[in-house]
Amino acid sequence: MQSSPLDLAQQLKEQGYLIDEESVTTLFLSLALEKPCLIEGPAGVGKTQLALALARTEKRRLIRLQCYEGLDLNKALYDWNYAKQLLRLQLAKTEEWNEIKVDLFSEEFLLTRPLLESILSPEPVLLLIDEMDKSDEEFESFLLELLAERQVTIPELGTIVSKTSPIVILTSNNTRDFSDALRRRCIHIYLTYPTLEREISILKSQAPELSDRLAKDVCEFVARVRKLPLQKLPSVSETIDFARALNTLRKETLNYGELMGTLSVLLKYPKDIAKLEERLENWKVEASQRR
Amino acid sequence: MDGWNFIKLVHALRRVSVSISSQDILNAQVCLERFPDILDKQILKSLFIHRPQDSSIFETIWRILLENRESSVQDYTGEGTVKTVLEETEDRFGIGGHGAGRGSGGVSLTVKGNILSSSQITDLVSFSRLEEMISNGLEFEEIVQTILVEMDYYTWINSNDLAYQRRQLSEDTWYKHQDSRSSLIQEIRQRVMTAQVTHENSWEPLARQHWLIKPLSTLTEEEKDLVKSSIQKWARKLALSPGSRWKTSRRGSIDISRIIQKSVQSDGNIFYLSYRQRIPRAPELVVLCDVSNSMAAFVEFLIYMVTCLRVRFRKIRVFFFIDSVWDVSDFVWDNDLDGVKQEIKSWGRKASSGFTDYGVVFRELAEDKLRNLSSRATVVILGDGKNNYRPAQTEYIAQISSKVRNVFWLNPLESEELNEPDNVMIEYQKYCTKVYRCRSASDLQRVVKDVF
Numbered sequence: 192m193q194s195s196p197l198d199l200a201q202q203l204k205e206q207g208y209l210i211d212e213e214s215v216t217t218l219f220l221s222l223a224l225e226k227p228c229l230i231e232g233p234a235g236v237g238k239t240q241l242a243l244a245l246a247r248t249e250k251r252r253l254i255r256l257q258c259y260e261g262l263d264l265n266k267a268l269y270d271w272n273y274a275k276q277l278l279r280l281q282l283a284k285t286e287e288w289n290e291i292k293v294d295l296f297s298e299e300f301l302l303t304r305p306l307l308e309s310i311l312s313p314e315p316v317l318l319l320i321d322e323m324d325k326s327d328e329e330f331e332s333f334l335l336e337l338l339a340e341r342q343v344t345i346p347e348l349g350t351i352v353s354k355t356s357p358i359v360i361l362t363s364n365n366t367r368d369f370s371d372a373l374r375r376r377c378i379h380i381y382l383t384y385p386t387l388e389r390e391i392s393i394l395k396s397q398a399p400e401l402s403d404r405l406a407k408d409v410c411e412f413v414a415r416v417r418k419l420p421l422q423k424l425p426s427v428s429e430t431i432d433f434a435r436a437l438n439t440l441r442k443e444t445l446n447y448g449e450l451m452g453t454l455s456v457l458l459k460y461p462k463d464i465a466k467l468e469e470r471l472e473n474w475k476v477e478a479s480q481r482r
Numbered sequence: 483m484d485g486w487n488f489i490k491l492v493h494a495l496r497r498v499s500v501s502i503s504s505q506d507i508l509n510a511q512v513c514l515e516r517f518p519d520i521l522d523k524q525i526l527k528s529l530f531i532h533r534p535q536d537s538s539i540f541e542t543i544w545r546i547l548l549e550n551r552e553s554s555v556q557d558y559t560g561e562g563t564v565k566t567v568l569e570e571t572e573d574r575f576g577i578g579g580h581g582a583g584r585g586s587g588g589v590s591l592t593v594k595g596n597i598l599s600s601s602q603i604t605d606l607v608s609f610s611r612l613e614e615m616i617s618n619g620l621e622f623e624e625i626v627q628t629i630l631v632e633m634d635y636y637t638w639i640n641s642n643d644l645a646y647q648r649r650q651l652s653e654d655t656w657y658k659h660q661d662s663r664s665s666l667i668q669e670i671r672q673r674v675m676t677a678q679v680t681h682e683n684s685w686e687p688l689a690r691q692h693w694l695i696k697p698l699s700t701l702t703e704e705e706k707d708l709v710k711s712s713i714q715k716w717a718r719k720l721a722l723s724p725g726s727r728w729k730t731s732r733r734g735s736i737d738i739s740r741i742i743q744k745s746v747q748s749d750g751n752i753f754y755l756s757y758r759q760r761i762p763r764a765p766e767l768v769v770l771c772d773v774s775n776s777m778a779a780f781v782e783f784l785i786y787m788v789t790c791l792r793v794r795f796r797k798i799r800v801f802f803f804i805d806s807v808w809d810v811s812d813f814v815w816d817n818d819l820d821g822v823k824q825e826i827k828s829w830g831r832k833a834s835s836g837f838t839d840y841g842v843v844f845r846e847l848a849e850d851k852l853r854n855l856s857s858r859a860t861v862v863i864l865g866d867g868k869n870n871y872r873p874a875q876t877e878y879i880a881q882i883s884s885k886v887r888n889v890f891w892l893n894p895l896e897s898e899e900l901n902e903p904d905n906v907m908i909e910y911q912k913y914c915t916k917v918y919r920c921r922s923a924s925d926l927q928r929v930v931k932d933v934f
Contacts, residue, residue, distance in 0.1 A: 216520055216525075216528060217528040220525065223513065223517070226509075271746075273747075375501070381534040477652050
């Protein structure tokens with residue numbers, strides 16, 4: 192357990208994750224209170240990476256549940272091994288019904304899914320419920336018991352309580368709102384695009400091969416691009432890819448006139464690329480006037 | 483943090499619709515005691531704020547309660563003169579202020595045309611002037627606008643925009659000006675809010691400024707984004723909810739594979755029939771938007787809502803109108819609304835007098851477009867019902883109403899405004915399935931639930 196938010200920030204930094212002061216304080220408090228942490232923010236700002244870095248920091252095994260539309264308990268919590276149950280029934284023709292009916296719903300026939308795995312795990316784990324906003328509301332309601340009590344209920348087996356109290360991190364791209372009940376059970380962090388200085392530090396730590404000049408140029412350029420009214424703003428991971436692409440092309444600095452062909456690494460929609468290309472012309476003129 | 487301030491903070495947050503449970507309070511107390519090195523504000527914000535959109539309201543309340551008190555008291559007793567706080571900066575010669583009047587003799591932003599720092603902004607508005615306006619019965623937005631006019635804000639931003647368009651300003655400098663504008667407005671709003679809260683000795687003024695409740699036409703850019711993101715969420719929820727589309731059976735079709743799977747749990751006996759999941763209904767939607775100037779603030783959100791909802795409908799047609807109808811179904815499917823706004827502007831100039839005429843519009847629809855609509859279609863009209871003293875021609879809306887399944891009218895006006903002499907809403911009302919007030923984000927939320 193870390194002694195302060197600063198301590199936690201330092202440990203995360205050692206794992207390659209640079210976090211701002213406000214977020215690390217909130218994360219620290221959620222760990223101290225043993226409450227789940229709900230991390231929201233646009234795609235690509237490092238929500239999942241934060242959970243991964245935290246798992247390494249805490250030296251916990253990571254169990255990840257990727258959410259999607261239609262995710263149900265059979266995929267998230269448990270299922271019965273029907274094939275095995277059928278085989279057991281075939282072998283049990285000679286046995287008494289009273290003897291086998293108990294067996295069929297014992298742990299032997301239980302298939303554990305990520306949520307149950309995190310509850311049953313004998314060693315401490317970090318449970319990452321990723322992109323929670325993609326799941327349905329029914330699933331969200333089901334999670335309340337797990338988040339508040341660290342326990343799940345399986346009708347055939349009863350209530351199973353966690354032995355090691357997993358750290359629970361939920362992430363969301365904010366495409367749908369969550370119920371008050373879920374929010375109340377979590378501590379909330381909103382991650383957004385990093386400041387220029389922090390993005391330069393992130394870039395340097397993730398891509399140490401870049402020259403200082405190129406790293407600074409790229410981050411300044413991306414910060415400028417994020418001010419444009421685009422359909423999807425470039426994420427931190429796209430900044431890193433973009434900088435690496437320029438480095439691969441042996442660019443020492445970022446020159447507005449030499450970016451054609453590389454912009455698709457940064458932006459994902461043709462309409463956004465066209466908008467940026469149009470703006471680049473103005474920026475080129477401005478840059479030449481400054482010189 | 484002393485207990486009295488803590489209680490006041492919790493009370494204020496609850497008053498402005500931030501939900502704080504007893505468990506939150508207990509957690510806060512534990513953390514305040516266990517971690518004295520962490521700032522109180524950070525602890526309380528982390529534990530009390532569960533939604534990103536509540537963050538700014540926390541900041542406002544914190545500032546009013548705990549940061550502003552002493553400085554405010556000093557300010558409040560001030561002699562009421564506005565200090566000139568602008569200092570000369572690198573672009574000291576300004577960018578073409580037009581020398582417009584300086585209101586009540588206060589500071590003029592156009593004098594030097596420079597960029598303000600946040601500390602300078604705080605000294606711009608005197609508390610006594612604010613009190614005077616509040617005592618005169620001015621509403622929040624009116625006070626903000628008055629202050630902006632008095633400091634030549636609009637001349638200042640227009641000259642900046644003009645300079646940018648003429649390339650006299652670099653893009654970076656222009657962005658800095660944009661930031662200054664929003665800081666300035668934010669600061670003014672903050673101070674007006676503080677003054678109103680002090681004057682009324684209640685948190686009611688702050689509750690009234692909640693983005694869900696305040697009129698759509700007065701939203702700030704930040705709040706507009708909040709509303710849009712909420713619309714997106716409501717629409718998504720709606721698109722996933724089951725509807726009442728016609729099926730072979732009331733409960734849907736039988737799902738054989740699920741029945742077999744479930745029967746294994748009961749020794750191969752079929753106890754329950756499983757049905758396929760229902761699919762969202764997909765009817766036809768026709769949206770009519772009045773895009774005259776008075777409606778501009780509301781149309782933006784309705785179009786955004788329709789854009790988000792398009793997965794739910796088999797067919798959507800969107801018409802804009804002022805005094806004639808224009809089919810824009812091909813324009814509105816982009817989340818970027820700039821293109822649509824541009825289209826409205828250019829079309830408005832070319833093909834319209836600028837004065838709404840509902841009678842002519844409904845006639846055009848009934849005569850030219852009605853035959854293409856299905857009898858199961860839902861028509862949604864967004865308009866204020868102001869007909870500029872032109873004939874209502876109700877026979878045409880009656881014709882439309884009899885042809886389609888439902889006609890819903892979303893009107894941004896308050897009910898008493900519908901009785902104004904140039905408003906024909908009362909006459910049209912009887913041909914509508916329902917008329918909704920659609921003035922704020924919460925109204926919009928209700929419409930999304932009821933209509934779609």
